[in-house]
Amino acid sequence: MRSLASLALCLLLAGCHRADSSRPLFVIIVPSQDNPYFKAEADAAAAHAQRLGYRTRVDAHDDDAYRQDNLVDAAIASGARAIVLDNAGADSSISAVRRATNAGIPVFLIDRQIQATGIAKAQIIADNHQGSQIVAEEFARATGGHGEYVELLGRESDTNAQVRTTGFHEVLDLIPGLKLVAAQSANWSQSEAFQKTETMLQSHSNIAGIVAGNDTMALGAAAAVKSAQKSHIVITGFDGSPEVVDAIRSGVIAATSLQPAVIIARLAVDEAVQYLRTGSTGKPEKQIIPCDLVTRSNAGDYGNFEKIR
Numbered sequence: 001m002r003s004l005a006s007l008a009l010c011l012l013l014a015g016c017h018r019a020d021s022s023r024p025l026f027v028i029i030v031p032s033q034d035n036p037y038f039k040a041e042a043d044a045a046a047a048h049a050q051r052l053g054y055r056t057r058v059d060a061h062d063d064d065a066y067r068q069d070n071l072v073d074a075a076i077a078s079g080a081r082a083i084v085l086d087n088a089g090a091d092s093s094i095s096a097v098r099r100a101t102n103a104g105i106p107v108f109l110i111d112r113q114i115q116a117t118g119i120a121k122a123q124i125i126a127d128n129h130q131g132s133q134i135v136a137e138e139f140a141r142a143t144g145g146h147g148e149y150v151e152l153l154g155r156e157s158d159t160n161a162q163v164r165t166t167g168f169h170e171v172l173d174l175i176p177g178l179k180l181v182a183a184q185s186a187n188w189s190q191s192e193a194f195q196k197t198e199t200m201l202q203s204h205s206n207i208a209g210i211v212a213g214n215d216t217m218a219l220g221a222a223a224a225v226k227s228a229q230k231s232h233i234v235i236t237g238f239d240g241s242p243e244v245v246d247a248i249r250s251g252v253i254a255a256t257s258l259q260p261a262v263i264i265a266r267l268a269v270d271e272a273v274q275y276l277r278t279g280s281t282g283k284p285e286k287q288i289i290p291c292d293l294v295t296r297s298n299a300g301d302y303g304n305f306e307k308i309r
Contacts, residue, residue, distance in 0.1 A: 023055045026272065027075040029068065030086045033060045035216070036241050037261055038086060040305045041110060045084050045265035052273055054081070063155075065092035072096040076103045082272040084265070086111040090159045094119065106275055108268040111261070112160060117285055122271050124264050124287045128160050128238075131257035131291030132167025135236050138255040138293060139172070139211055142234045146177035147208025150200045152193050152221060153185040154213040161188075164213050164238060172211070181207065186217045193220025201228050209234035215244040215256055222252050240294055240305050248299045258292040261305040 026049040030038040038060070046056040057078070061068035068088040075083050076099070083100055085107055087093035094116045097107045106121040113123045143149070151168065154161030165183075172178055182200045186193035197210065201224060210225070210233060212218035218237030225233045237244050240258025247253040267289075271281040294302050301309050 023053060024081040024276075025078055026054045026056045026082050026084065026269070027071075027078065027080040028056060028058045028084045029071050029075075030058070030060055031063050031088065033058065036243070037215075037239050037259070037305060041086060041261040041265040044262040045110075045269050048266045048269045049084075049272075052269065054273075061088045063088050065089050065096075068093060069096050069099075072100050076100060076105060080105050081276060083107045084268045084272065085109055087114060089157060090115045106272065108272050110264050110268050111259075112158070113286065120285065121275055122268060122281055122283065122287065123285055124267050124271075124289065126259035126261075126264065127288045127290045128163040128259075129167045131238060131259065132164040133171050134291065134293045135238060135255055135257040136168045136171035136211070138295060139168075139209060139234060139236045140175050140178065142236075142254045143178065143209045145175050148179050148181045148204060148206055149209040149211060150181060150197075150204065150207055151183040152196060152210065152212040152217040153183060154217070155187045156185055158188075161185075161213055168211055186212075186220065188214050188216055190216045190220040190223075193217035194224045195220075197221040197224035198227070201225070201230065207233060209236075212237045215239040215241040218244055218253055218256070219247070222247060226252075240292070240302060242304055245294060245299050245302050248294060248296055251296060255293060255295045258294050258302055258305065258307075260289055260291070260307075263306060264289055 028042050028045045030042045032038045042058045049056050059071045065088045093114050097119050100107050101119055109120045109123040113125050181204045184196045186196045210221045212221055215237035218235055221235050235253045237256040240256050244256050275281050
Protein backbone atom coordinates (compact mmCIF):
# COMPACT_ATOMS: atom_id res chain seq x y z
CA MET A 1 0.00 0.00 0.00
CA ARG A 2 1.34 3.41 -0.96
CA SER A 3 2.15 5.91 1.81
CA LEU A 4 0.22 9.18 2.19
CA ALA A 5 3.34 11.05 1.00
CA SER A 6 3.45 8.90 -2.11
CA LEU A 7 -0.24 9.50 -2.81
CA ALA A 8 0.17 13.23 -2.26
CA LEU A 9 3.06 13.34 -4.72
CA CYS A 10 1.02 11.48 -7.34
CA LEU A 11 -1.98 13.82 -6.95
CA LEU A 12 0.16 16.95 -6.89
CA LEU A 13 2.05 16.07 -10.06
CA ALA A 14 -1.12 14.94 -11.79
CA GLY A 15 -2.98 18.12 -10.83
CA CYS A 16 -0.19 20.45 -11.88
CA HIS A 17 -0.41 19.19 -15.44
CA ARG A 18 -4.12 19.04 -16.10
CA ALA A 19 -3.78 22.42 -17.81
CA ASP A 20 -2.83 22.17 -21.46
CA SER A 21 -4.24 18.64 -21.49
CA SER A 22 -4.95 18.96 -25.20
CA ARG A 23 -1.38 17.75 -25.80
CA PRO A 24 -0.42 14.24 -24.65
CA LEU A 25 2.16 13.97 -21.88
CA PHE A 26 5.60 12.39 -21.98
CA VAL A 27 7.17 11.86 -18.54
CA ILE A 28 10.98 11.80 -18.48
CA ILE A 29 12.62 10.39 -15.35
CA VAL A 30 16.39 10.52 -14.83
CA PRO A 31 18.71 9.93 -11.87
CA SER A 32 19.55 13.62 -11.37
CA GLN A 33 19.06 17.00 -12.99
CA ASP A 34 22.27 18.30 -11.40
CA ASN A 35 24.63 15.80 -13.06
CA PRO A 36 25.55 17.17 -16.54
CA TYR A 37 25.10 13.81 -18.28
CA PHE A 38 21.63 13.14 -16.90
CA LYS A 39 20.59 16.76 -17.49
CA ALA A 40 21.74 16.53 -21.11
CA GLU A 41 19.67 13.41 -21.77
CA ALA A 42 16.62 14.85 -20.00
CA ASP A 43 16.85 18.17 -21.85
CA ALA A 44 17.33 16.42 -25.19
CA ALA A 45 14.36 14.10 -24.66
CA ALA A 46 12.10 16.93 -23.48
CA ALA A 47 13.03 19.30 -26.30
CA HIS A 48 12.58 16.62 -28.95
CA ALA A 49 9.20 15.51 -27.56
CA GLN A 50 8.02 19.13 -27.45
CA ARG A 51 9.05 19.64 -31.09
CA LEU A 52 6.91 16.62 -31.97
CA GLY A 53 3.85 18.12 -30.26
CA TYR A 54 3.95 16.61 -26.78
CA ARG A 55 4.05 18.27 -23.40
CA THR A 56 6.70 17.00 -21.04
CA ARG A 57 7.54 16.65 -17.38
CA VAL A 58 11.06 15.91 -16.15
CA ASP A 59 11.60 14.30 -12.73
CA ALA A 60 14.63 12.85 -10.90
CA HIS A 61 14.72 9.76 -8.70
CA ASP A 62 18.21 10.36 -7.19
CA ASP A 63 19.04 6.65 -7.66
CA ASP A 64 16.37 5.86 -5.08
CA ALA A 65 14.14 2.99 -6.23
CA TYR A 66 11.37 3.98 -3.79
CA ARG A 67 11.27 7.53 -5.14
CA GLN A 68 11.29 6.11 -8.66
CA ASP A 69 8.24 4.02 -7.76
CA ASN A 70 6.45 7.16 -6.59
CA LEU A 71 7.36 9.03 -9.77
CA VAL A 72 6.13 6.19 -11.97
CA ASP A 73 2.87 6.14 -9.99
CA ALA A 74 2.61 9.90 -10.52
CA ALA A 75 3.10 9.40 -14.26
CA ILE A 76 0.31 6.82 -14.27
CA ALA A 77 -1.95 9.16 -12.29
CA SER A 78 -1.16 11.96 -14.74
CA GLY A 79 -2.29 9.87 -17.71
CA ALA A 80 1.14 9.94 -19.35
CA ARG A 81 1.22 8.51 -22.85
CA ALA A 82 4.82 7.30 -22.48
CA ILE A 83 7.68 7.25 -19.99
CA VAL A 84 11.35 7.76 -20.90
CA LEU A 85 13.36 6.38 -17.97
CA ASP A 86 17.01 6.26 -16.95
CA ASN A 87 16.34 3.79 -14.18
CA ALA A 88 17.42 3.46 -10.54
CA GLY A 89 18.66 -0.12 -10.68
CA ALA A 90 18.77 -3.12 -13.00
CA ASP A 91 16.77 -5.31 -10.60
CA SER A 92 14.96 -2.79 -8.41
CA SER A 93 13.35 -1.02 -11.39
CA ILE A 94 11.64 -4.06 -12.92
CA SER A 95 8.45 -3.73 -10.84
CA ALA A 96 8.06 -0.01 -11.66
CA VAL A 97 8.46 -0.65 -15.40
CA ARG A 98 6.00 -3.55 -15.21
CA ARG A 99 3.47 -1.44 -13.29
CA ALA A 100 3.53 1.31 -15.94
CA THR A 101 3.29 -1.26 -18.74
CA ASN A 102 0.32 -2.96 -17.07
CA ALA A 103 -1.34 0.47 -16.83
CA GLY A 104 -1.01 0.83 -20.61
CA ILE A 105 1.91 3.27 -20.52
CA PRO A 106 4.89 2.16 -22.63
CA VAL A 107 8.32 2.62 -21.05
CA PHE A 108 11.49 3.42 -23.01
CA LEU A 109 14.69 2.88 -21.05
CA ILE A 110 17.82 4.92 -21.76
CA ASP A 111 21.41 4.69 -20.49
CA ARG A 112 20.79 1.75 -18.12
CA GLN A 113 19.09 -1.54 -18.86
CA ILE A 114 17.07 -3.75 -16.52
CA GLN A 115 17.53 -7.45 -15.86
CA ALA A 116 14.35 -8.40 -17.70
CA THR A 117 13.06 -8.31 -21.25
CA GLY A 118 9.58 -8.09 -22.70
CA ILE A 119 8.43 -5.39 -20.27
CA ALA A 120 9.96 -2.15 -21.58
CA LYS A 121 9.30 -1.34 -25.22
CA ALA A 122 12.95 -0.37 -25.73
CA GLN A 123 16.23 -0.44 -23.83
CA ILE A 124 18.61 1.94 -25.59
CA ILE A 125 22.05 2.12 -24.03
CA ALA A 126 25.56 3.21 -24.89
CA ASP A 127 28.04 0.43 -25.57
CA ASN A 128 29.90 0.73 -22.27
CA HIS A 129 32.01 -2.31 -23.08
CA GLN A 130 33.23 -0.95 -26.42
CA GLY A 131 33.64 2.53 -24.92
CA SER A 132 35.76 1.27 -22.05
CA GLN A 133 38.02 -0.65 -24.40
CA ILE A 134 38.73 2.27 -26.73
CA VAL A 135 39.60 4.59 -23.84
CA ALA A 136 41.79 1.89 -22.24
CA GLU A 137 43.67 1.56 -25.53
CA GLU A 138 44.26 5.32 -25.52
CA PHE A 139 45.38 5.17 -21.87
CA ALA A 140 47.93 2.49 -22.79
CA ARG A 141 49.17 4.59 -25.71
CA ALA A 142 49.42 7.77 -23.61
CA THR A 143 51.39 6.04 -20.83
CA GLY A 144 53.63 4.29 -23.34
CA GLY A 145 52.39 0.97 -21.94
CA HIS A 146 54.62 1.28 -18.88
CA GLY A 147 54.24 2.13 -15.21
CA GLU A 148 51.98 1.73 -12.23
CA TYR A 149 48.40 2.96 -12.41
CA VAL A 150 45.30 3.21 -10.22
CA GLU A 151 41.61 2.94 -10.97
CA LEU A 152 38.62 4.88 -9.68
CA LEU A 153 35.50 2.74 -9.89
CA GLY A 154 31.89 3.86 -10.04
CA ARG A 155 29.04 2.92 -7.74
CA GLU A 156 29.14 -0.82 -7.10
CA SER A 157 25.38 -1.25 -7.60
CA ASP A 158 25.51 0.30 -11.08
CA THR A 159 25.81 -2.26 -13.87
CA ASN A 160 27.63 0.26 -16.06
CA ALA A 161 30.42 0.54 -13.49
CA GLN A 162 30.97 -3.20 -13.64
CA VAL A 163 30.88 -3.31 -17.44
CA ARG A 164 33.39 -0.48 -17.72
CA THR A 165 35.96 -1.92 -15.33
CA THR A 166 35.72 -5.27 -17.11
CA GLY A 167 36.34 -3.57 -20.45
CA PHE A 168 39.29 -1.59 -19.10
CA HIS A 169 40.98 -4.72 -17.82
CA GLU A 170 40.35 -6.76 -20.94
CA VAL A 171 42.79 -4.32 -22.56
CA LEU A 172 45.13 -3.22 -19.77
CA ASP A 173 45.72 -6.64 -18.21
CA LEU A 174 47.27 -7.78 -21.49
CA ILE A 175 49.98 -5.11 -21.36
CA PRO A 176 52.93 -6.45 -19.34
CA GLY A 177 54.43 -3.02 -18.66
CA LEU A 178 51.32 -1.70 -16.89
CA LYS A 179 50.65 -2.63 -13.28
CA LEU A 180 47.46 -1.88 -11.33
CA VAL A 181 48.52 -0.96 -7.77
CA ALA A 182 45.20 0.28 -6.32
CA ALA A 183 41.51 0.41 -7.16
CA GLN A 184 38.85 2.17 -5.09
CA SER A 185 35.25 3.15 -5.63
CA ALA A 186 34.54 6.88 -5.62
CA ASN A 187 30.83 6.34 -6.31
CA TRP A 188 30.77 8.60 -9.41
CA SER A 189 31.57 11.56 -7.08
CA GLN A 190 34.08 14.33 -7.87
CA SER A 191 34.78 15.17 -4.22
CA GLU A 192 35.16 11.52 -3.27
CA ALA A 193 37.46 10.95 -6.25
CA PHE A 194 39.62 13.86 -5.10
CA GLN A 195 39.96 12.35 -1.63
CA LYS A 196 40.59 8.81 -2.86
CA THR A 197 43.17 10.02 -5.39
CA GLU A 198 45.00 12.03 -2.74
CA THR A 199 45.26 8.92 -0.58
CA MET A 200 46.42 6.72 -3.45
CA LEU A 201 49.04 9.28 -4.52
CA GLN A 202 50.45 9.26 -1.01
CA SER A 203 50.64 5.45 -0.99
CA HIS A 204 51.92 5.13 -4.56
CA SER A 205 54.18 8.05 -5.39
CA ASN A 206 55.29 6.77 -8.80
CA ILE A 207 52.01 6.16 -10.58
CA ALA A 208 51.92 6.93 -14.30
CA GLY A 209 48.19 7.09 -14.76
CA ILE A 210 44.64 7.07 -13.40
CA VAL A 211 41.75 5.28 -15.08
CA ALA A 212 38.47 6.82 -13.95
CA GLY A 213 35.12 5.11 -14.48
CA ASN A 214 33.40 8.39 -15.33
CA ASP A 215 34.24 12.00 -16.12
CA THR A 216 33.14 13.37 -12.76
CA MET A 217 35.69 11.17 -11.00
CA ALA A 218 38.30 12.07 -13.64
CA LEU A 219 37.84 15.74 -12.74
CA GLY A 220 38.30 14.94 -9.05
CA ALA A 221 41.44 12.99 -9.88
CA ALA A 222 42.77 15.86 -12.01
CA ALA A 223 42.29 18.30 -9.11
CA ALA A 224 44.19 15.98 -6.76
CA VAL A 225 46.99 15.53 -9.29
CA LYS A 226 47.26 19.30 -9.70
CA SER A 227 47.37 19.76 -5.92
CA ALA A 228 50.17 17.18 -5.72
CA GLN A 229 52.03 18.90 -8.57
CA LYS A 230 52.22 15.70 -10.62
CA SER A 231 51.09 16.96 -14.01
CA HIS A 232 52.80 14.05 -15.81
CA ILE A 233 50.11 11.60 -14.66
CA VAL A 234 47.83 10.42 -17.48
CA ILE A 235 44.11 10.59 -16.62
CA THR A 236 41.23 9.17 -18.62
CA GLY A 237 37.49 9.43 -18.02
CA PHE A 238 34.24 8.14 -19.43
CA ASP A 239 31.05 10.00 -20.48
CA GLY A 240 32.17 12.91 -22.69
CA SER A 241 31.06 15.76 -20.45
CA PRO A 242 31.70 19.31 -21.77
CA GLU A 243 33.94 20.07 -18.79
CA VAL A 244 36.16 17.07 -19.48
CA VAL A 245 36.22 17.78 -23.22
CA ASP A 246 37.54 21.26 -22.29
CA ALA A 247 40.12 19.64 -19.98
CA ILE A 248 41.22 17.39 -22.84
CA ARG A 249 41.66 20.42 -25.11
CA SER A 250 43.92 21.99 -22.48
CA GLY A 251 45.90 18.78 -21.88
CA VAL A 252 44.78 18.25 -18.27
CA ILE A 253 42.98 14.97 -19.10
CA ALA A 254 44.16 12.64 -21.87
CA ALA A 255 40.92 11.14 -23.16
CA THR A 256 37.33 10.17 -22.50
CA SER A 257 34.79 7.89 -24.09
CA LEU A 258 31.74 9.88 -25.11
CA GLN A 259 28.37 8.29 -24.47
CA PRO A 260 25.94 9.67 -27.07
CA ALA A 261 23.36 10.73 -24.46
CA VAL A 262 21.61 13.21 -26.75
CA ILE A 263 21.27 10.74 -29.63
CA ILE A 264 19.97 8.03 -27.28
CA ALA A 265 17.40 10.37 -25.70
CA ARG A 266 16.08 11.48 -29.10
CA LEU A 267 15.92 7.88 -30.29
CA ALA A 268 13.81 6.95 -27.27
CA VAL A 269 11.35 9.74 -28.03
CA ASP A 270 11.20 8.83 -31.73
CA GLU A 271 10.53 5.19 -30.88
CA ALA A 272 7.88 6.17 -28.33
CA VAL A 273 6.09 8.26 -30.95
CA GLN A 274 6.36 5.43 -33.48
CA TYR A 275 4.98 2.97 -30.95
CA LEU A 276 2.04 5.22 -30.06
CA ARG A 277 1.20 5.65 -33.73
CA THR A 278 1.64 2.08 -34.95
CA GLY A 279 1.88 -0.26 -31.95
CA SER A 280 5.51 -1.09 -32.72
CA THR A 281 8.88 0.66 -32.52
CA GLY A 282 10.12 -1.20 -35.57
CA LYS A 283 13.32 -1.92 -33.64
CA PRO A 284 14.57 -4.69 -31.33
CA GLU A 285 14.00 -4.05 -27.64
CA LYS A 286 17.71 -3.87 -26.79
CA GLN A 287 19.72 -1.39 -28.82
CA ILE A 288 23.42 -0.72 -28.22
CA ILE A 289 24.84 2.60 -29.47
CA PRO A 290 28.65 2.86 -29.88
CA CYS A 291 30.73 5.39 -27.94
CA ASP A 292 33.27 7.82 -29.46
CA LEU A 293 36.86 8.25 -28.29
CA VAL A 294 37.63 11.91 -27.54
CA THR A 295 41.28 13.01 -27.46
CA ARG A 296 43.07 16.30 -27.87
CA SER A 297 43.17 15.79 -31.65
CA ASN A 298 39.36 15.70 -32.07
CA ALA A 299 37.99 17.38 -28.91
CA GLY A 300 36.79 20.34 -30.94
CA ASP A 301 34.29 18.09 -32.68
CA TYR A 302 32.31 17.36 -29.50
CA GLY A 303 30.06 19.29 -27.13
CA ASN A 304 27.25 18.54 -24.68
CA PHE A 305 27.48 14.76 -25.07
CA GLU A 306 27.19 14.73 -28.86
CA LYS A 307 29.27 15.21 -31.98
CA ILE A 308 28.70 18.77 -33.16
CA ARG A 309 30.75 18.71 -36.38
